[in-house]
Amino acid sequence: MALLLYELRRIGMASTCRRLAERTVPRVALEDPDGVSWLLDELRQAGFQDLVEAVLARDPVAEAVLDTVRPAMMLLWSLEYLGRMDLVRRLALRDLPYVVPDDAEYTASFLDVVARVGDAQDVMRFAERVVEEVEVSHVPRLGFLARSLWDHHAPGPLARLADRAVAGATPRTSSSFLDLLRMLRAYELDAHVDALIERIAEHPQLADPVTHTNLLRELRAAAETEAADRLEAIAPRNALSPTNPTNPTTETTTPPAPRGHRPYGLETNGVPALPWTWRDLDRPHAAPPQPRHTGAATTDADPWDSWHRYADN
Incomplete structure (x- = not known):
């Protein structure tokens, strides 16, 4: 309507x-x-x-x-704009124990409203609940909630929120790692900064050399030299070799030689593959080409010679 x-x-x-x-x-x-x-x-x-x-x-x-926090905030903002703080207080405090914190940014706004219309106990009660339930994977939105907890003097819930964020951090999403690192520094959570770097250093994803290199590049570009130096000292020791997945530190095969004049690749026995055309499929009873070698290649004959002989026949 x-x-x-x-x-x-x-x-x-x-x-x-x-x-x-x-x-x-x-x-x-x-x-x-x-x-x-x-x-x-x-x-x-x-x-x-x-x-x-x-x-x-x-x-x-x-x-x-009120099921989730976002629609709750829509109504709270409208009532607050109209100056009906009595209705704002009723709504916020009534649903304080039940509203689902499905979005960290709107949860921070709800906490701000509770701080305006309630008391310190209401703030702490809501803060202690939502830091256990809110989604922590989206770090930029999480920053709103961290700031709200900091502003309303809730160090315990803020530390718990940081614990959960650090536990879920991965090096592959370098931007989220960097945002989380900055958030922890902004609210003086130095112990969590160390825990974050240690977790990333031990994370299996850091074994990927590409992930390791990209993360270091992002950190240095953001002037996070301390974290970059600590992570750079940790070589990706566990990177798996595609040729020997059971022993990641050694190579057991040499890279294949250039294809050169073998545009159709090699057969499974190492012999250059003969070319073919779609016309060959229309001649199932035609004389087949000369048989390929069944063992390792022992001749220097050019496979194109046998093809030309077959085509001439």
């Missing part, structure tokens, strides 16, 4: 927009916090302040169903 009101207002049909809003407000469902937030914003921007008050009079907080 909010989208329809927006479109009517956008094309200048103010009277139609007003009539539709008057019919909608008394009976529109208020369970979806995201939809209620959008409806309040559209009514406010259209100048229908009386209809905004009519929606608020229906007590959207009592009907709103």
Whole structure:
């Protein structure tokens, strides 16, 4: 409904927009916090302040169903913009134990609201729960939550959040590793910085020389020379050789010689493969070409000579 009101207002049909809003407000469902937030914003921007008050009079907080933190924040922001801090406080504190922190950035915003309308115990109770549940793989969003925890003086939850982030770090996503390293330094989590570098140094992915090189290059480009120096001292000792996967430190075969005049490659016994054409498939009973050698190549004869002889016949 909010989208329809927006479109009517956008094309200048103010009277139609007003009539539709008057019919909608008394009976529109208020369970979806995201939809209620959008409806309040559209009514406010259209100048229908009386209809905004009519929606608020229906007590959207009592009907709103908050599952995850993002739609909860949409409604909280709308109510806060309207100056209804009483409704903001009711909504935030009512769902404090239940709202799912599925997004670290919106979880940080929810924590900020709790700090504005609640007390220190409310902040700590919410912080201790969400640092155990929030997804830590997206480090840029995680930075919002870390900053909120720092601002609201929650060092214990902040350290626990850092523990989980360090435990999930990998060297292959060098940008995430670098973001996490900077975040830990920004909030003076020096012990976690050391733990992060040690984890990356021992991670199996660092055995890949390409991963090792890319990570060092990213760190030096970001002026993280200390971390780069510590990781550079750790050679990728466990890198597997494609020719001898059971003994990664030794090579058991030599690289193949250049193909040269053997554009069709080699047979399994090392003999240069003879060329063929699609016409050969149409002549299944034709005389086959001269048989290939069955042992290792012992002659210097050019395989093209036998092909030309077969083609001439």
